[in-house]
Every structure is written in structure tokens, then in C-alpha cells.
Amino acid sequence: MKYEDVTLQREWEGAKEPPDVTVTASEAALGALLEDGDGEQDAERRVRQLGSRVARLDALNVGGMLAAATESGGAGAALAARLDDGLSAAAALGARLRRCDALARAAPDAAHARTDAARADANARALLAELDAIYRWLDPPPLRDLDSLAEPVLTTAEGRARALAAAEALRAALRAEPTMPAPRRRLAAVRERLRRLARAKDQLAAALARHLNNALIHLGNEAAQESRPHRHHTELAPYAPFMRWLKDMDEKAFDALVKVYAGSWARVYEREVRGACEAARAALCRDRTDDLLDHVLSLVESLCNAEQDFCTQFFYLDIDIKSDSSDGEKSEGGERERGDGGRRAGAETRRFMHELFPALEPELVALVGHVERSEPYGAMRALACVGRRVLCAEGERGEQAARKPKCGVFSFVSELEELSGACEAIFATSGRRADLDRWYLSLASAMMHAIQHAEHPRTPRAVLHMENYHRLHGTLSSLRVPALEALRRECRTRYSDALRAYVTQYFGRPLEKLTQFFEGVSEAVASGVREDEVCYRAAFSKHELRRVLALYPAHEVRKSLHRLYRTVEKHLSEEGGLLQVVWRAMQEEFIAQHVALQARVAACYPAAGLALPLTTQDILDAFSDIAREH
Template identity: 30%
Template structure:
């Protein structure tokens, strides 16, 4: 029995453990708070603590029961209120059901009304559209009798008639461009009307093209002015009357371009063919006038001058001393002035024609494409990534350039030929041509310059490249002639001809470039000329000279240095310093050579003395050598008395004066340097006598005071 009791106790314990439920966090906090409130040891007072808890539990249950008994009346009131609310809800449901039945009938009536309204709106819309289509066919597809008559007559003889035809053509285009449904074209009336429009359009196009082509032909066959203008006058006729005659047709040209592009793009070709002949005659006449102005002769004499042999032309080195020397006849014009006048006449001629083409043929709007057009070599094309506006503008410029190239096909060859004539009119004419073209291309003439985007500007740019090439060839030829130039047989010194020519070339080129803003080509040319003249002077030999080579080089380098100092040319500053240095070097060599001439035997004697001393002979033993004994020295000194020395110095002065040119004013400098060198030589002789022949009583026949008096008397 005891064992059974233990088993039951364990079973109840296991059951109690199985039903155990853990405390929640809130309950655990409450238990901890309760334990904290009763801090006495719970194990020793557990019975009292249990009784305390039971007592509190009973108090709580009593409080709960009293609360429940006190709230029973409130619950009864709440239940009554809920019953009343449920009854009210029942009544509302009944009312809503009645309203829904009524609204169902109204909804049916409104749906019926909406259907009838939609039908009425569709009927009104169909009537409106039908009325619009009828108006389109009856009024907008109708061309007035006045317009039909104007297109049928195609009278383009007066401004008023042209305006009437323009208005009629635009009205016809408006009728033909109406958006007509393809089904309407099957209607007989509509088809007849469209056939009438097409007939009027084709007949008017044919009449207009024939009329405008006749105008092109008449303008192209007009005569160029005769060459009876006064010599010195270079003028190109204005095409303003021709342009004013054609400009009223510009709206009709725009109409033709929009309606029949194939017919339209034939007209620029016809225009370029006919007007090209007129421009060819006028341009040739213009250049003939310019050539006559350059030569001062009429056409016959000009032809004779062309047929003269090359030997009769002015030699290359015949450079003028001034600009006035260029005018060999009273009627002959200045080449720069004539060239500038020609370019100033070409500028309005080409610019006005370019503006007219862009306006008359509508080449400045929309995409343009001439048949057979191709990009010329060297002209930039629009890149694929360019925006549409840039591409359109580039196509317009290409089309305009192509037309101008056809119209002015003879301009570039005639201009090149005229520039060749200008290059031969005066020395360095190719330089003047280069200056004038550069000023024109760079826009330094102001309004007379060609606009950067013009056809003439591009043409002048191409010709400018040729002018640069010709100028470089000319400078190359001049440099070669300078380098290969040889002085005349047995030249007696002075300024060499090639030096004078170099100075004249530089002076002339500087005069030509006074007003130019671009000196790059000139600076390179002057450097090449300077290098050639320096090379030519340095290559001189004594074969063709009757005087000392160093003297000639000294004088010519001094002349170049003086000239460059006067001119103050920045690009030749280096050459100026080199000329000064070379002049000083050759002057020292010349002085060294000439100083010993008055005392030549003394010079040779003491040179031998210095050579022996250099070989190691002692100064006190030198006088015992036979060739340099005291007796030999006295013999040499006896040959140079004071009078002979003075006479020799006077002869040397006359020789230097004779060979030096007066332009360089170099005689005082050379003679002063000569005096200093002679004094140094005299002092050297005296020193050697004192060192090697001391106590022998040997001395030169003249003293330092005598020598200074000789030079003073010669200078005076």
C-alpha cells in the first residue's frame, strides 16, 4: 500500500509537471516586484507568506464581486440601447429598398435618353463633315476665272502681269495641294477639275520657262564694253540692270522649284551657260584694260611688247632707285594700284552675282542638289555627324559655288595670266602681287575686301597659294644668282654689285610691305637673301680682285651692317650682328697685313729674331748669329730713314683711300686702326732692340713723336 501511494504521488507530480506553463515576461516582472516588496527570507516564513498571499487574493475576489454586482444595471441599459439600434437599422433597410426600386425605373429612362442623344450628335457630326467635304469640292477646289485667264495667257511682260501670274500660280498650287480622298478622284467632276489644273500648270510652266530662258539668252548675248576708255581706267560693268530685270520672277522661280524640281534645276544650268559667255567677254575686257593701264599702250602696241624677245626686257638686276623710276611712260600706271583696282572691281562683280544666285534660285533655303554636282577637290564637306541645318547650308554653298564656277570659268585663268604680267612689270613684282592678294584675302581693305564666305574669297585664296609659290621661286632664283655672282674682271674693290642689289631688294620689299599686316613670307625671303649675300661675300677669292680680299669683305660687311642699322628690320637683327663681327674680323686681318708694308724688311728681320728666340736662342747670344748680327740690323735700319717711312705711310694712305668706297665712310676708322697697329709694331721693334742688342747704340731713325707727327700730317 505504501508503494502504491508513492507511485500515485510520482504520477501526480509528473502530471503536474506536464501541465506546467511558463511565466510570461510581464508575469515574471510582477513576481520579481512582489518578491522585492517582501525582502524577508521567504524560506523561513513561507507559511506566513502563503497566508498573506491567500488573504490578499480573497480581498481581490471580494472587490471583483462587488464591481460585477454594481455594473449589472449598466449592462441592462446597454442591452436596451442595442435593441433600439437594431430596430432602427431594420427601418432604414426597408426605406433603402423602396428607393432602389424607384431609382431602377429612373435609370432605364436615362439610358434611353442617352442613346437618343448620341444618335442626334452623330447625325449632326455627319452633316457637318458632309458640308465640309462639299465646300472643299465646290469652293476650295475651284480656281477663279481671273486666275485661269492669267495662267492661260502667261503674260509676263510687265510687273503687274508678273504679280497676277504669281498670285494665280500660288492659287493653283493651293488647289492642287488640297488633301483629297482617293475615292473623290473617281468622281467625274473632281477628275475633270484636276485634269484642268494639271493642264494649266504644265502650260504655264512651259511658257514661264521659255520666257525666262529668252531673258537669259538676251542677257548673255549683250555686248561687252569696247576698249576705248581712257588709259588708266579699269572698270567692270555692273550687272544690276540684269538682276533687277530677273528679280521680279523670284516668286515664280520658288513656285516652280516646289512644283517641278526637275524643270527648275535645268534653269541654273541654262543661266550659267548664257551668262557665262557675257562674263567671259567682260572679264577679258577688264583684264585687257588693266594690261593697257600697266603698259600705257593700246592693244596693238601691247601685243607688240609681248612679242619682243626676252633679251629686250629690263634685266633682273635693273632695280629702280625709287618708286618714281617705275613709270617709264607718262601714261603707265602703278602696278599695285592697277592690281588693287582690278580686285576692287571683281569684288562687287562676284559678290553681287553670288547674292543674286542665292536669292533668285532660292539657294539659301531648304536642301539643294544640282545634277552632276560633286565636291571639288580641297573644298570641305559636311561631316556625317553635322546637324541638319549645317548640312543644308553646306549643300547650298556647294550649289552656289558650282554655279559661280561655271559662270566665272575664265576668271581664274585670266587672273593668273594677269598676275604673271604684274610680276614682270617691275622688280619683285611677284612680291607686290603677294602683298596685294594677302591684303584682299585677309580683309584689310574694309568694305572692298572679299567676304570670307564668298566665291571670290575662295578663288583669291587659291591664287594666293600660287603667288606664294611664284614668290618663293623668284627669291630662290635671286639667291642662286647672288651666290653664283662673280665680281667683274680685276675689280678694284668697293661695294660689290650683289651687295647693292641686296640692299635695293630689301629696301623695295620693305616699301611694298609698309601697309601689309603679314610679314611671314617677307621675313623668310629676306633671311634667304641675307644668307645668300653672306655666302657670296665669303666666297670671294683674290683671282678677280686687284686689292686685298679682306679689305673688300671688310668694307662690304660694314656696308651691310650700316644698311641694316638704318633699316631696323627685326628678322635681320641676327644678320646685323654677324655682319658687324665679320667686318671686325676682316678689318683685323687687313690691318695685320698692311701694317708691315712701310717697314717690310724690318718686319721680316724681327720676325726672324722672334723665331730664333722661340727656338731657344738666348737674347745675349742672338747678335752673334750672322743673319741677325748688329751689322745686319744697322743695314736694315739705314734703309728706313724718317722721310722714307713718312713717304711709305702716305703711299699706304693713298692706296687705302683709293680702294675704299666713299659710301661706307670707313677710311677714318681703318686709318685710325692702322695707326694703332703701326704704333704697336714700332713698340715691338724697340723692345726687341733693347732686349737683344742692348748697349750696341742701335736705334730706329725715327722716334714715337716722329711717327705720331707723320700720322697727324697725313690725316690733316
């Protein structure tokens, strides 16, 4: 053993002696240590020696503590066990730390990724993605050559396809501008590109308008010189997508083309209709009136239907192009009126057809006047001919009308108002009152028969009868014709019966189990049991009544009323205008059932303190609230 170790051992052993001995030994050892040296030149060596001695002394100190603890009865073993447990826990913690570090390094947003190099890489990738989005927005392949849009080739199918692709890409880029982030739109390059796209849009719109204007005028001149019906429909059909684009991007140019078309073909159709009417007037003395009128009406119907079908598709009438980025949306009125068969037009279509056939009504009125002057009942023949064609057209549209989710009021019922107004203006002051009343009676009787036997797959029959009888009753009442009084009362009766049948069928008994309970009570009373003794029977006891009443809390009753209102709203149509009437009838039915049940509770269970879940005022409030909410 070296001198230093012997000295440390002695110092350790001296630590077990009394304090004065330990201090003396330590001082002696320290003095010996300090005296043993060669001066300042060995300072570094002495520091190293002192450090190593201190370390060994600490080790001896720990060993001595453990030995002392072992000698004192096993506490040292426990301390050693705790130290082993601590080492094991430290090892497990280190392993867990290494796993967490590995997971963190594998994560894309790890802390180590926030270094300068990683941030630079992320920024470069974000910039690349932003530039790619800008290029896809403002520089798609169809827009690479903007100069070609000033003079597109529209005479060939391939040229039209390229021009249409460029037009749609231009439209998508310009319409997407408001939705783009503001920082992107503030870039100078983006602003410059948008200005170029706007100029290209104006140039393309001008080129399209110029080409289509020339085509419309050329085809109109050809149609005026030769009879080639509807040839222009086939030749203009490929340009329909361009008209849609113009309606969205340059409404002024679109309106100008619409006026050119209407002006060009109005003259053509005026000549055709006038020629047909003149031929009919000339042949009136030789042929039957019905055949002549049918021929003229067939010609007019074919012209009008063909033009309406073409114009609604070519000019996108009654379609809100700007509200949709792809196919547009039909306006509510246009969609509703065009639902049965596609022949009934919206407001924009009707206005356009009036501009396209301005001479149609005067020519037909003049023809009917000529027929009336030729024979006494000529006007009636004309009316019967027109009515026959209208009813045939309604019959042809029946299957398509059946696809509508609601039937609503039949068109012949609503058109009776317009017809009666025209008849009153023509015949009321001409001494034909009796004939006119007979016509009214015949028409109204036929309508009532048609309504009675009508059916619809998606509308309950009671609703169909209720709405149409109500509308027909209103029309007959407004005529104030004594000959129609019996029919008017019959319409009122059938309307009331249909309303009652619908309420009975769909309202039913909202408190079904409670109603069944009191039906049993009524049967017991009818069999001879006194009302105040019914509660002593097990099936009709107070406890059983409380159980049934618990099935109908107030909020559940309100939920069932909400469901009922949605059902009624789904069945009834807007033009019928009977939603609130039906809802009021259901309210009265509910109150009547409620009052009857409450009276039975008061008679049979007077001292039980039982009541229905809702009072009469609660029912009134619930019906009013539901009507307001919907």
C-alpha cells in the first residue's frame, strides 16, 4: 500500500475516534502533506495528487457508511437495494429517452427540423407550391398563347374546340380572382397577368360576337328568301357554349345578339304566319272551318315549340349563369313552369317568344274575326278547336307532369280565369250571353269530372281534390253567373269533404294510446259501469292512467306536431295556397279531441288531480309557434 493510501486509511480510522483525536491526526497528515514537496515548481503535481486523494477519500467514506449501515442491522442492504433500483430506473428512463428522441427525429415537425437549413428547405417548398398554384390559376395550357384569342377559328370543329377550351380557361381564371388570397393578388406579376387576361377576354368576346352576328344575319337572310324551316337550328347549335360564355362574361354583347336573332327571325315568322292565315281565309268558303283552324294552329304550334326549345337551349333562357360556375341554375319560376313537359316557359322565355312572334296574336285574332263574320257560330268553333288542342297537349304532358314531386293546381283550372276574361270581353256585350253561359257550364262540368278522377303518384288524392276544387270554386264565384251557382256549391262541398278527409287521414289521433285508453273507459261506461266507479277497475285505474299520461310529455307532443307540419308542407303546393287553412283545420281537430279527453278525465277521475299533458292554450301556442318557425 502506498504512503498516501496508508495515510487516508489512518485518517478514516481516525474519524471513528473522538473529535479531538481526529482533528489532531488530520492536522498532522495535512501538515506532512504540505511539507512534503519541492516548492512552487511542483504545484501542478501536488494539485493532481490532492484531487486523487480526495476522490479516494470519498470512496472510502461511502464504503465506510455502507459498512456501518450493514453492521447496524440490514439498513445498508436496503440502501444498496434502493441504489440498484435507482440504477435500473435510470437505465429504463435512458432507453425511453432514446426512443422518444428517435420518434421526434422521424416526425416532420420535429424540433431538429427547425434548424436554418430545414427552414430554408421548407420555405423553398412552400414557395414552389405557391408558384405552382399561381401558374395553374393564371397560365393553364389553353391560355399559353393569348394573342390567338383575338382571332379564333370558329369555322371548323377543331378550331371551335380550341377556342372553347381557351374561353372556359379564361372564364375560370377571371372568376377565381375574388376567391384568391389577398397577398397573391397584390403581386405585381399577378396583377399584370390579370390585366392581360381581361384584355384577352374583351378581344375574345368581340371576335365571338362579330362571328355570331354575321352568322345570324346570313342565316336570317337565307330564311327570308327560301322556305327551309329550322335549318338554322342545326347550324347554330355548335355555337351554344359560346353564347353561354358571352352571357356570363359580356352581357352587353349577348343582349345585342339576342336582339339580332329576334329581329331577323321575327320577319321570317311574321311572313309565314300571315301567309297561313291568308290561305285559310281564302279557303274558308270551300273547306270546313275546323280543318282550316287546325291547320293554322298546327303550323303555329310547330313553329313556336321548335323555336322555344331551341332558344331556351341556345340562349340559356331562365338560367342564372353567374350563380354557378359550371352548368348554371334555373331560376325558381322558370324551373317550376318548365317542369311539365318543357313547353311551359319562364318569364324570360315568354318575353323572348313575344319578341320573336309579335304578329302572331293579331293575325290569329283577325282570322277568328273573319271566321265569325263568315258563320254565326264561327267564334264558338274556334274556341272549341283551341280548347281541344289545349286539352290534348295537357294529356300528352300527363306522364311527365306525374314526375313532379307535387301535382298542385291543374293548368286548365288556372287558365279558366284567363279564358273567362277573354270571353267576357268578346261576347258579354254581343247578345251571346246565353251561349256564353252554356259554354261556361260545359267547361266547368268537364273540369269537375276531370278533377274527380285525377290521380298523382306523389300527391294524396285528398290534396289533389282539395286544391283544385278550391281554385275552381274561386273562379266560378268570380264569374257571378247564375247558371253556374249549382256547380259552385258542388265545388265548395267537394272541397270541404276533401279537406276533412285529409285531416282525418293524416292528423289521425296524436294521443293514440291515451285515446285507446278512454275508448275502453267509454265501453265500460256503456256496459253499465258508473263513471265515478271506472277507476276501481284494474285496467282503468288511476295508476294505469298515470302510466299512459307519462307516455306523452309536452315536448314529445310538440315534436309530433313538428313532424306533422313537415308532412303537410310536403304534400301541399304553393299555388294552392291552403297550407295555413289545413294547419288551422288540424288545430281545431286536435282541440276537439283534447276537450273530449279532458271531459272524460274530469268525469271518471274527479278526485285524482290528473290532467292531460297540454292545456288548450298550450295547444294553440304550439300550433302558432310551429307555423311561424316554418
